[in-house]
Amino acid sequence: MPVSPDYRPEPRFFDLGAVFADAVQAADFPKTVLRFRNDRAAAEVGLEGLSEAEWIAAFGRFEPLPGQPGPIAMRYHGHQFRHYNPDLGDGRGFLTAQMRETPRAAALRERGDRPRLMDLGTKGTGQTPWSRGGDGRLTLKGGVREVLAATMLEAQGVPTSRAFSLIETGEALERGDEPSPTRSAVLVRLSHSHVRFGTFQRAAYLGRKDQIEALIEHVRSLYHPSVAAGDAPGLLAAIVESSAKLTARWIAAGFVHGVLNTDNLNVTGESFDYGPWRFLPEYDPAFTAAYFDQTGLYAFARQPEAVFWNLTQLAGCLKLVAEVEPLTDALNGFGPAYIRELRAAFLMRLGVHSLGEAADQRLVDTTLALLREGGAALRWEPLFFDWFGGFASSARALSGPRAKSYQGEAFDAFRFALMEHEPDRIERLEHPMFAAREPEEMLIDEVEAIWAAIAEADDWAPFQAKLDRLEAARLAWGFTA
Template sequence: MSKTPDLPILGLVPRVATPVEPADFPKTILRYRNDRAAEEVGLCGLSDDEWIRHFARFDPLPDNLQQPLALGYHGYQFRAYNPDIGDGRGFLFAQLRDGRGRLMDLGTKGSGRTPYSRDGDGRLTLKGAVREALATEMLEALGVPTSRTLSFVETGEQLARHDEPSPTRSAVLVRLNHGHIRFGSFERLRYLGDDEGLRLLLAYAVREFYPDLAGDDAAGFLVAVSKRMAVMAARIMAAGFIHGVLNTDNMNVTGESFDYGPWKFAPTVEAGYTAAYFDEAGLYAFGRQPEAIYWNLAALADALRPIADGEQLRAALGVYPDAYGNAFGEAILRRLGVKATEPEADQKFASDLFVWMNKEKLPFEQVFFDLFGGSAGQGKRLRSPLSARYGDQEIIRRLDAYEPDRPGRVQHPAFRTDPPTLLVDDVEAVWEPIDRCDDWSAFEEKIAAIRRYGEALDLPAAH
């Protein structure tokens, strides 16, 4: 098991993190363990009994945190500032190092009430756990920087929820992140007037996630975070993903997407497509996500103002638009399995591809599946149910002018089936047999299909 001797998060107690106790669940039924992710931090050798003991009963891992820590943060939620939030149903359980020496956090969801719970029960529905596992597996396969679902365990409680049939089954989930310091933790310290806390949190984030910077370089930190967030934004767009709640408390300074609630994958390229039923104004609609992330970066810049020069922060924030444009062109070509050329030309191609897909109302994932490999994948394209729609389209000729990148990938067996998708009906088809008769086969088959697809695409996401 990997060991982190210093447990750096302890340097932020009590300013950012508060010791808490986990819930005591009536049952612990292991439903999902991600040994592929666990191997990266030395946990794959655990037996199922040990797994449950650590990730459902929350006995401390050896040489690690002896008590879980709930993180405090505020946040702009749909651009309204909320100072009354924090880890209300989760906590930081452990810190480990991966094979590259990176700090990795094990955080929970559904692990019980904390001082930040307000009126919540601190629990997670089993369906919510299933949905988060599916989302993280698909995003990882599509090359998006994302948290990964390490585990979820059914806990035997019946939960009441207003937005799904109740009572419903419960679970506790553990996610693996390259840190999960939220923009909102900086906002909270700014709100409290704790400048020394801001400096401590900045030094922590720089040391662990951006070690090439000086520990007090707030403007440099904002530049680095902005560039990573630009890549994240571009790749979720290239994945056709809608997060649903891009509030500042759901932004990770490492540039990883995480904390999945009402997410969806887009059936087609439709800028106004939303994931959350309560996003009535479409603030976080598919096409507005890059703008929403930029707005959140501006909020982070504002939180850093007490310890940094305002002009330097404004200049730092200005790197995002160009960084996003370049990252979007690169992300689209990466998903299509061809080599990037000139940033301006690549951006134009990516934009024109989306315009064409929108005009033709083409199914998002099928198009990227069919066109993957460019000219090297023409045979696959001809076998597609959409082959007649491609015809002699100018956008196809432009794609085929790109040089294929690792063209052998198109020979992977995953390209001889249909692309796995996680549209609304697909998710319901996975959940329905679990709910009706505790049949997990559709879930297991979907995870396996997504992983095969990820192996075929070979789009590593880690920063």
């Protein structure tokens, strides 16, 4: 298989042994039709040179990539809507490969760290020992939705897994929550780690101090190497920091994950596993993504609370090997870190420099107040689009389709706070995207229209056109996660 010279296989999770995962095989699918291939992501791990046939062999039939031992279903537990479930694990997916980023990919990241260890994980690859009676499959609609969510979030600067491959598999699936039979697919995602909070929970549930210690060293050495060996509170503090950043960037993006269970949060602070996600149609703290979230547990404004609750469950696992007080101190860092990261995320999305804590917080507060007052006439994403670059965009915003929303006391306070901040890389405003009257959004009506074209006419043009526009937006914004 013609991998790049920069392809560096490093299947490290496999080294932890059979107590953490089970060897599995992918289902034998009736057909394999390539629907999406992320060549930019592939180039970051040395796999851009695969032909279509080789790609399908690797990510449709799951023939092992060079240096990879074969797929494993990871074992974990988790709280689902705060009810503990010890019968979880990879039930319709698996870890298929791990490799290092290329040096060029590492250099392009925000801090230019050493090449990170990356995972290729799947969704829809068939039954495993943890399928709990499910068919282990993924609907094609679910795969399309995950590609769209991950692509949008990456463009907005949210730390996220990336959709790597989507292959239609030719099975008719029965589902109770959408018209059936429906088409099937297998998705591959590229992520920094698939080690979940629930991975630690399983070891703690079994009372296995040795497994907790093994996980701490594995996660510390590979994902948080600045933490000293054996320092469980230090590792928790690092995970708290990365989780606070992720949560803040979800909020700045107007994103609602929908299912913030402990098996859906990982140790690198990276968003993944997109099910009933939504982006805010307008400012609404109580907005939920999942129809089954009857109590609003994972509503938009409750996401920081949900992430913190999950972190407390992780801390509880670490009590097997560490004292309570330093773990509590690490947990207590979440609130200050979240507020700090929220200010940074709002400034990033508005394209302005920091002026100091007080001025930055004033800008966050006045932005939220304007969004609250503007409602459906303003919406979330358009405000950040209209005022990107700060006051340098005033003529564009005040002559645009939302000009009537930019008046009154709330707007005056926002404008004053924004005027205090200098533009960051003002040359970004020269991108053609900012000449458009409307930004790229990802609201449910558009998502459903993209799917309808596929479902009714096998028309993939709207899907591809949306991805092309999101790539242009990613380049225009110039964000890094």
